[in-house]
Amino acid sequence: xxxxxxxxxxxxxxxxxxxxxxxxxxxxxxxxxxxxxxxxxxxxxxxxxxxxxxxxxxxxxxxxxxxxxxxxxxxxxxxxxxxxxxxxxxxxxxxxxxxxxxxxxxxxxxxxxxxxxxxxxxxxxxxxxxxxxxxxxxxxxxxxxxxxxxxxxxxxxxxxxxxxxxxxxxxxxxxxxxxxxxxxxxxxxxxxxxxxxxxxxxxxxxxxxxxxxxxxxxxxxxxxxxxxxxxxxxxxxxxxxxxxxxxxxxxxxxxxxxxxxxxxxxxxxxxxxxxxxxxxxxxxxxxx
Numbered sequence: 001x002x003x004x005x006x007x008x009x010x011x012x013x014x015x016x017x018x019x020x021x022x023x024x025x026x027x028x029x030x031x032x033x034x035x036x037x038x039x040x041x042x043x044x045x046x047x048x049x050x051x052x053x054x055x056x057x058x059x060x061x062x063x064x065x066x067x068x069x070x071x072x073x074x075x076x077x078x079x080x081x082x083x084x085x086x087x088x089x090x091x092x093x094x095x096x097x098x099x100x101x102x103x104x105x106x107x108x109x110x111x112x113x114x115x116x117x118x119x120x121x122x123x124x125x126x127x128x129x130x131x132x133x134x135x136x137x138x139x140x141x142x143x144x145x146x147x148x149x150x151x152x153x154x155x156x157x158x159x160x161x162x163x164x165x166x167x168x169x170x171x172x173x174x175x176x177x178x179x180x181x182x183x184x185x186x187x188x189x190x191x192x193x194x195x196x197x198x199x200x201x202x203x204x205x206x207x208x209x210x211x212x213x214x215x216x217x218x219x220x221x222x223x224x225x226x227x228x229x230x231x232x233x234x235x236x237x238x239x240x241x242x243x244x245x246x247x248x249x250x251x252x253x254x255x256x257x258x259x260x261x262x263x264x265x266x267x268x269x270x271x272x273x274x275x276x277x278x279x280x281x282x283x284x285x286x287x288x
Contacts (some may be wrong), residue, residue: 010070017063028056029133036141037154061088124197128165131194135187136161142180149176165191 031052034045064084071077078085140157143149151157151173160173164187175181 010067010072013066013070021060021063024056024059028053029130031056032134033137036137039144064088124194124201128194128198131187131190132158132161132165135165135183139175139180139183142177142183143175146177146180149180151175151180161187164188166195167191 031049035041035049038045064081065088068074068077136154136157139151139160140154143151143157151160156173160175163170163173164184167188175184
């Protein structure tokens with residue numbers, strides 16, 4: 001099979017199955033929550049929810065196998081997705097409900113990260129809500145019937161999950177069974193990792209915002225400097241054009257305007273100086 005055809009087939013499969021698998025993830029969450037929230041429901045409800053959980057896990061396992069078959073380098077695909085392989089194998093080796101939940105969550109998280117329309121913020125927010133919800137349900141399922149357990153209601157479980165994920169740990173509620181404490185360790189580690197991602201994301205947003213503001217200020221400063229230089233050059237040009245020509249070094253001399261005097265003024269000046277005979281014709285006239 002050509003390499004480009006293999007890549008195209010794998011991308012096409014992932015694009016077409018993205019939305020259906022996310023819908024199945026929601027179905028899995030509902031099927032997992034109903035028997036825990038309503039333990040007194042009819043037996044057929046519990047069986048239906050169990051079948052739904054297995055069906056969703058099987059759909060994600062099938063998705064992994066199809067992507068493995070369409071991968072151009074299958075061994076590299078297996079090495080690059082170890083958690084996916086573990087999520088597919090674990091429920092078959094030990095069909096515990098908790099392992100099925102963890103496996104399905106791992107597969108859902110992998111496909112959610114592959115979705116181009118899901119940003120980092122959306123993924124982190126979804127991961128926080130999902131971990132808190134499934135952590136609360138899991139610890140309630142484990143601790144509800146424990147002899148010395150103090151997590152008996154869904155509200156207690158949600159409060160415990162919130163304080164555990166944020167590493168506050170008031171101590172008013174704590175798991176007493178081994179499996180419950182194992183869940184607590186996983187929830188604490190996941191909470192620390194997610195809070196670190198959230199903190200880094202917020203810090204990156206502030207830094208990018210300040211960088212954009214600084215870039216805008218630098219651009220405005222550069223524009224003002226260019227405008228100042230242009231104004232200075234324009235002033236120098238205007239001063240050069242409006243300066244007198246004689247002040248210009250090496251410039252041509254300004255032309256002298258002809259001394260045009262009125263004829264009457266010339267005659268008056270000549271008579272005043274006594275240069276003409278009042279009875280005779282003017283000097284230089286014919287017949288003088």
